[in-house]
Amino acid sequence: MAFWPNVVVATPAHSGVAEGLCYRSELSLAPGTLVRVPLGAREVLGVVWECPDVAPAGLSEARTRDVAGVLEGLPSLNDRWRQLVQFAARYYQRSLGEVALAALPPQLRDLSNVQLARRLKRSAGAPPAPAQGMADGPALSDEQREALAALQTAQAPVLLFGATGSGKTEVYLQATRHALQAHADAQVLVMVPEINLTPQLEARFRERFEPLFGAGALVCLHSGMTPAQRLNGWLAAHTGQARIVLGTRMAVLASLPGLRLIVVDEEHDPSYKSQEGARYSARDLAVYRAKVENDALASQGARCRVVLGSATPSLESWHASEQGRYLRLAMPARIGGGALPRLRLVDMNHQPKGAVLAPPLVAAMAERIARGEQCLVLLNRRGYAPVLACHDCGWKSACPHCSAYRVFHKLDRTLRCHHCGFTERVPRACPDCGNLDIAPVGRGTEQIEEQLAGLLADVKRADGGPARVARMDADSTRHKGSLEAQLATMHSGEVDVLVGTQMIAKGHDFRRITLVAGLHADAGLFASDYRAPERLFALLMQAGGRAGRDAAFMSEQGAASEMWVQTWYPQHPLFDALRRHDYPAFAATQLAERESAGMPPFGHQALLRADARTQQAAQAWLNAAAQAAPGLPHFADVTIYPAVPLTIQRVANVERAQMLVESASRGALQRFLAAWQPTLLACRSLPEAKGLIRFAVDVDPLTV
């Protein structure tokens, strides 16, 4: 007797293999079994999706290859996991194999059964008995207690709308403890936008739970791990050894058989949406995943809860909570009763000509430093200046491979393209006319750091020492450990002013920052991207949220915390809402605009993206696909816009174009996109599309 398992393998994107491949097996293999199968000349990892005992119609039995082996000792991937993967593949228009295999650690393929057994044995053994009577964390505030109680009984996804410093993390910690203690096999998934940016969070989880559940109780899953670390983390989660998985967006697809709670911290963060491969939203998949778990748990009277937390929720989640699809729990007050920072707008129209930092802002910073307080200066642009230019002939530091300028980095005297990485030493003179006087235009974090060091040179700290300015951005944190080291100098008070990109605005719990300044915010006010205001508002609120977090310190200091914003448009309505810390009002105006324009979350979008040797080929392929669309199911329910080049049209000599597809109905858009796939593949071979390199469908894109 033979079986004919359908096995999903990592099919390259757009190979046209939407579902699994058929193999032969002597044994009946349970769905979810991990196997090795031959594929071409290689042997690859696969997941059994189903295993009928009759050969599918039309199969050539003689040409069907045998399953090479089963990964022994590994429990199979359960139905809920497979349902999640299937949904993700369908919804984001990718192949099952691509999504399934991307969710598995690549090293699994290379392990022999002996090696696997050794690994499993090492991680096995009864989990350490919970230590009793361990510290439970601080007594909760009333708001925290109410939120936690509501969360425990919630029947819908929860949106935890908590001000910066309201103690959301403490709610996650206690919800985690309750979930883990309720059931011996329970597991909790905690997702964060970028683990490395917030080492404090991991430390808080370890400190709280390792004494209770043992050192192996918490594992991390993120793309910065070595293949071996990823394998171990994944195995621990899959076998139930790990009770808590702390991870980035990829962790949403981890195998977690005992899942009872999912936390999505800073749920508004764009990094939850992946920008390559299967372009899924981990936040949205988290909500779906909880639903799948709940359908299965219903009969046991148990639930898997999902919490999305933010001080500035995404408009999608906010809208869902307005409609009652999500349960909104508000924690407006800061722990200790501290105030949110007061907004100080600096009208740049009234500042000395050419001033990069307004004198009143510099004076305010000097005062803060003298009192032993710290400042944060946010500028979302790294390097010294975005462009280097010759004022004689008009030469600019364009990247030869991209339609973008190379950024001037003064510290190592390079011109670096932030899109393709192309780097050269700064020329001594203008490459076109020989003029020696080439100059930076605009500013980046390096320049602000340099200027501030000069402007604050005479300022003395409370301890009499000179004021110290530091910088934190992708350049300064490139080396392993440097981010932690830089954060440590902030926490210890060694540094008085930290200049940096958006990474300084993330969830850090700094205790002595009392002033935050945002420079160059105006770019976000008038950007063509309709999500730009939402992102700017969130960024400024989050940055401001780093100030005045320690109520006791603030009252000792006797001064209120402040959020300064330099702008040429102080009357802009966005600043009104920001001044009042009024996210609901901001969201209401944004949602009203979106509704009248049929934009998400009221309408639904997908982008068809094409990369090609020439812009013409990219657009020709898109247009051909559009021309072939009439007649497809639900064509009447979608609007297809003309193909356009991307804002940065060429990157690393690849031309990029895209086409927006919109529909008032999510379901109609889904079915249309699925029906369109064969056309998209077929159009690749059209003569006018010659030079097409790749294409992608991006469902619910973040930038259009």
Ligand code: ADP
């Ligand atoms: P959020 O994530 O909402 O910005 P955090 O969870 O980081 O806020 O909490 C802010 C600060 O308040 C942290 O230093 C945290 O340790 C502290 N904190 C949180 N909850 C409590 C509590 N119930 N009692 C005392 N301190 C708390």
Ligand code: ZN
């Ligand atoms: Zn020149």
Ligand code: ZN
């Ligand atoms: Zn480039």
